[in-house]
Amino acid sequence: MTLPLSHCCRSAALWLVAAAPALAQPAKPARPADYPIQAVSFTRVKLADNFWLPRLKTNTEVTIPASFQRCEATNRVKNFEMAAARTGKFATIFPFDDTDIYKTLEGAAYSLQLYPDEKLDQYMDALIAKVAAAQEPDGYLYTARTIDPAHPHDWAGPERWVKERELSHELYNAGHLYEAAVAHYEATGKKTLLxxxxxxxxxxxSVFGPGKRAVAPGHEIVEMGLVKLYRVTGKPEYLRTARFFLEQRGQHSGYDAKSPDPWRNGSYWQDHQPVVAQKEAVGHAVRAEYLYSAMADVAALTGDQRMLAAVDSIWQNMVGKKLYVTGGTGAVPGGERFGGNYELPNATAYNETCAAVANVYWNQRMFLLHGEAKYIDVLEKVLYNGLISGVGLDGKSFFYSNALQIKNSASFPQTEPQRAGWFDCSCCPTNLARLFPALPGYVYAQRGRDVYANLFISGTTDLTVDKQAVRVTQQHNYPWDGQLKFTVSPATATEFNLLLRLPGWARGEALPSDLYRFADAPAAPAIGIRVNGQPVRYAMRNGYAVLARKWRKNDVVELVLPMDVRQVLANPRVVDNQGKVALQRGPLVYCAEWKDNNGKASNLLVPAATAFTARYQPAELNGIVQLTATVPAVQVDAGSNSISTARQTLTAIPYYAWANRGPGEMTVWFPARILDVDLVTRPALQAEQKK
Known part of the structure; x- marks a missing residue:
């Protein structure tokens, strides 16, 4: 979420009396439908993982404290204090700056489940009290207006809600408040933020709905937040209003449908068509993926088949034509938006970190709807590549955008070459702060006697299957090693199905579409499964190995996934990647960075027959598997005015780890052979020649 054009009732006392019983014992409403599969709550999964747990610990010890500190230092907290006093001048830049506090509170709430911290808990209580004091008596909460209603923020408009469609972000702020409140309540049991x-x-x-005010929220997320409140309280008005907001899209008569400009035709806001008529991922990528997540929520809870068909079609378009090999989305910097089909440039790739977060949310919901491993395959690609690339290994430096190529040339267009500690619009750092500690909630899911193991992250979960307690423990060194171990321990012998995801990449499928493929897909990928040391036969269902048996205490399942280095080819319609290959090992996409390759990365070739060696390097970048191979490299001899190739070692690192050792060249896609040479005269040289 960034700049929309260039970038980025009853009295409180009566309400509390009425709401208190529902909050004390959250209702279990009779719903006409729901997700057929339910995620296992983050509160029931304890991680002990060598890859993710250190990242979650860094998020707790560094990212979240730094985020709170920066919210204080940049006056985001002061805005709430002034709103409580009803005096002062809005002290930050954007009216959505309130959400940085909400998102950090959400992340801190999840974090308390992993690492109980009394001091952090007390700080959160004090901060929530400031939020409460800033809320107006009727429930309105938007510091950009409340501080000085006579002189609100320019984007806010003279009255409440009047600029919600385009600029104000009033409902966007509300959505992040709701998400934070539910996380805080579930993690701590406290009702203060809720x-x-x-x-x-x-x-x-009370303001929006049939016969009342109507609007398609300019920046979606209030819809997701209302659904979460509905799940906690069972109050049907929340679900109805979420659906109402979705159905307002495509109803605004002020757009020019014939204009190619996404702001003039409404597609920037996904407001160009009714949601049930939309078939393509368009517009601002973060807004879009929050919208598609909400569409999945409402389709699941209402049984709306037209909405379900629409979100299915949009997903197919995104995965088939608009997804980067790293899982990034949003190719076009102008508007941080999806481009046309197969428009996936590398150097100018925007790939906002927030879009990676939103893509995780969306794919998790698509899995819960359909139970197909392909959605978790995409989610995993995002998690291990385009999402964690957004934060430095130090936990306090960030990418807003995530390019796939950086070249040292003043004439070469590119996005951010290095990370920054904070941004005027700091939605990405705070989005990461809330996503990381929520990760335990993505590992397992359940549908009756079907238990899904979706992510390969060491740790323990406690489930209930047919009223029997079951503990499942993962122990492995993924993503570096493909030897996975699951220990299943029911309290008493229990029949159920353990569904192990067999990742598409392990089955020879680079992506569940023809957008990318492996150059050398083997006929029979080496996937093996043993139970208690014995090979077992298994049925395949939607990308899962189904292990159906009566499980007994300490049954051990071993899954072996191939970890070969694979060359990835893009669909020929992706112009930037014609004649090029990317490198993948397991779920990780690799890149070459200047630091390891004689100061350059743009001169390296990877012919089809290149053989790579994979070696774990514990001292590099907090421990990585590094790839090396001998390849041709283009050499320019300025003295003799000649170009040649010479053999040298190519060293590749996981894409997520780049830009942790200073700025310089980086590339994900490598030419397989030389087809042409572009002679580019640098601007400085051009100026010199004109003298």
């Missing part, structure tokens, strides 16, 4: 959120949601529901 009470604030419900009071605001009641106001929103």
């Amino acid at each position: 009470t604030i959120a419900l009071k605001n949601a009641d106001l929103v529901c």
Whole structure:
């Protein structure tokens, strides 16, 4: 979420009395439908993983404290204090700056489940009290107006909600408040933030709806937040209002449908068509993926088949034509938006970190709808590549955008060459702060007697299957090693199905579409499964190995995945990648960076027959498997005015780890052979020649 054009009721006392019983014992509403599969809650999964747990610990010890500190230093907290006093001048740049506090509170709440911290808990209580004090009596919460209603932020408009479609972000702020409130309530059992959120949601529901005010929210997420509040309280108004907001899209008469400009035709906001008529991922990528997540939520909870068909079609378009090999989305910097089909440039790739977060949310929901491994395959690609590339290994430096190529040339267009500690629009750092500690909730899912193991992350979960307690423990060194071990321990012998995801990449499928493929897909990938040391036969269902048996205490399942280095080819319609290959090992996409390759990366070739060696390097970049191979490298001899190739060692590192050792060249896609040479005169040289 960034700049929309260039970048980025009853009294409080009565309400609390009425709401208190529902909060004490959250209702279990009778719903006409729901996700057929349910994720196992983050509160029931304890991680002990060599790859992810250090990242979550860094998020707790560095990212979240740094985020709170920066919210204080940049006056985001001061905005709430002034709103409580009803005096002062809005002290930050954007009216959505309130959400950086909400997202950090959400991340901190999840984090308390991993690492209980009394001091952090007390700080959060104090901060939530400031949020409560800033809320107006009827539930309205938006510091950009409340501080000085006579002189609100320029984007806010003279009255509440009047600029919600384009600029104000009033409902966007509300959505992040709701998400934070539910996380805080689930993690701590406290109702303080939830009470604030419900009071605001009641106001929103009283203002918007049939026969009342109508708008398609300019930056989606309020829809997702309302669904979460519905799940906690069972209050049908929240679900109805979420659906109402979705159905307002494509109803605005002020757009020019014939204009190719995404702001003039409404596609920038996904407001160009009714949602049930949309078939293609368009517009601002973060807004879009929050919208598609909400569409999945509402389709699941209402049984709306037209909405389900639409979100299915949009997903197919994104995965088949608009997804980077690293899982990034949003190719076009102008508007941070999806481009046309197969428009996937490398040097100018925008790939906002927030879009990676939103893509995780969306794919998780698509899996819960359909139970197909392909959605988790995409989610895993995003997690291990385009998402964690957004934060440095130090936990306090970030990428807003995530390019696939950086070249040292003043004439070469590119996005950010190095990470920054904070941004004027700091949605990405705070989005990461909330996603990381929520990761335990993505590992397992359940549908009756089907238990899905989706992500390969060491740790323990406690489930209930047919009223029997079952513990599942993972122990392995993924993603570096493909030897996976699961220990299944029911309290008493219990029949159920353990579904192990067999990743598409392990089955010879680079992506569940023809957008990317492996250059040398083997006829029979080496996947093996043993139970208690014995090879077993298994049925395949939607990309899962189904192990159906009566499980007994300490049954051991071993899954072996091939970890060969694979060359990836793009669909020929991706112009930037014609004649090029990318490198993948397991779920990880690799890149070459200047630091390891004689100061350059743009001169390296990877012919089809190149053989790579994979070696774990514990001292490099917090421990990585490094790839090396001998390849041709283009050499320019300025003295003799000649170009040649020479053999040298190519060293590749996981894409997520680049830019942790200073700025310089980087590339994900390598030419397989020389087809042409572009002679580019640098601007400085051009100026010199004109003298």
